[in-house]
Amino acid sequence: MNKHDPKRIPQTTPRQSATFTQDINSDIRRAAATGIYDIRGGGAKRKVPSFDDLLFMGASISRYPLEGYREKCETNVTIGGLHASNPIELDIPITIAGMSFGALSGPAKEALGRGASAAGTSTTTGDGGMTPEERGHSNKLVYQYLPSRYGMNPNDLRKADAIEIVVGQGAKPGGGGMLLGQKISDRVAEMRNLPKGIDQRSACRHPDWTGPDDLEIKILELREITGWKVPIYVKVAGARPYYDTTLAVKAGADAVVLDGMQGGTAATQDVFIEHVGLPTLAIVRPAVQALQDLGMHRKVQLILSGGIRSGADVAKAMALGADAVAIGTAALIALGDNDPKWEAEYNKLGTTAGAYDDWHEGLDPAGITTQDPDLMARFDPIEGGRRLKNYLKVMTLEAQTIARACGKNHLHNLEPEDLVALTMEAAAMAKIPLAGTDWYPGKPGSGY
């Protein structure tokens, strides 16, 4: 008897494994075929507790709102007033995160500068040095000081409006970087003092300091070189936010940039992106607590990044105690990355619009994360800058809308009491009561 004869024995429906999913199986087949882990950008794609799990309560009888379009809701922020004689004054609390020239084309960096400047905010260099396009088009430019020190020189350092010492990135806390050879054009090679066409490895630790005591001396040196004029930020990945924030402040930082695991423009191993680091939602409160315990909240600014997408995210980050946010992936999408109009070309690369994350390979159909002259020509920096400005304005209006509804005349006045949590996880991570209760897991005195 043939047991597969459907006429004789009822068949069970084919059942996919929840453990060996199609995704997992494709990972296994890819690994078996290549012998090397998958490298990509795009940040953690797994679902993690996020700002979507928080809601604002708005106003009612016990709180009254501000009149939209009539009563002011300010958005400005000053960063770095603690030690620097020239702190950064921004019109909006949404900054552009560090992304390198090399990873991004020159025109893409120019567009980020144009958009940020038009919206009254800052942009940031990356692991490749400062380009004239970027400096020229950015009113406020933060110069990243990274382990590789590619393109690092004192003349550019003195042109910066702030210095950001990068200790880690949310996508890869404890990881270095890799820029594949096909993106190493003559110009990128020259800026990085390396031969053209070779893979460029970026170190994961700084070459001349280790640990918080050394960091304090490094900050002293950078301040001496720049005459104590510009703010010095310290960027850390969301790993141990309470202690890292404490140590950064102790070392003399003017601002702490904290990057959650959804932070996505860094290329690294998929396993690193998905399995190391903390969700952005989980890192805010411990960092704010550290600042409060030191008496430094609002004196040392906290800039939060990692998957910030909308004015609601901005408002939630600020309600939890951040002073500002930074966007990377969202800015690239605003410029036109992953746009469905390139779907046919994404298909040729074996992917689809929205899922494209191999930015490090330099084949970006949108012409943004590439050094290929033909692809770069598809991208117009003026139009890109306009789109980014629009997006930043919309995010700001959205955040203001929420803040006014909560009766706040400045985004900084948003507070944890304006929020409720939709899930137990979010309630515990953000120390925000579960909606409809006055309780969150771990609340002092609650017994849980």
Added chain:
Amino acid sequence: MQTIDLTEVGLRETNATLHAQAENTNQTAWEIINPRGSHAIACGLDAPIEVTVKGSTGYYCGGMNQQATVNIHGSAGPGTGENMMSGKIIIEGDASQYLGATAHGGMIVVKGNASSRCGISMKGVNIVVQGNIGHMSAFMGQSGNLVVCGDAGDALGDSCYEARFFVRGSVKSLGADCEKKEMREEHLTLLQGLLDEAGIDADPKDFTRYGSARNLYNFDVDNAGAY
């Protein structure tokens, strides 16, 4: 000769005074006394001046130097001459770790020994050490020359790119992708020039050249173990 007592004047005013020297300053000779191991002495200079520190220095002395000559009449702390662009640093004593880290240009001369990670990620600087150097020296060295008249510690030139290393004594071990190279005429000439510039009397023929085997330049799964 202008003399600054660092203990009396303080670091900020000392560096601000040195930074204020214009390209055409006629106050070209400076002496800093009582350094007492302070950090960040004479960092960020950008003028053709000569600064002599009478004593030992802490971290980052001469950091990011441009044009200036800095003499250290003592020993130098970690990261001395880090990211230097041009000019010269001469250390009469020993140098601590990360000497000349990521430095792009100019020359650093050490009359004594240099510790671990000497010339880490060097990007064009020339470093000449009369004594020995420690482990992991010139890790990820990109370009420039490291000359060692004594011995080198473990893992010399690990993951290096185009930097060149000349060692007269022994090398305890070579790092990943670093190999012994042929010493051609051009290298003998180059080395003689570096020794002359450093004021060190040695015969280039006694040195061995090391550099990148270039096997890690583009990823190959068969080299995965070396990463």
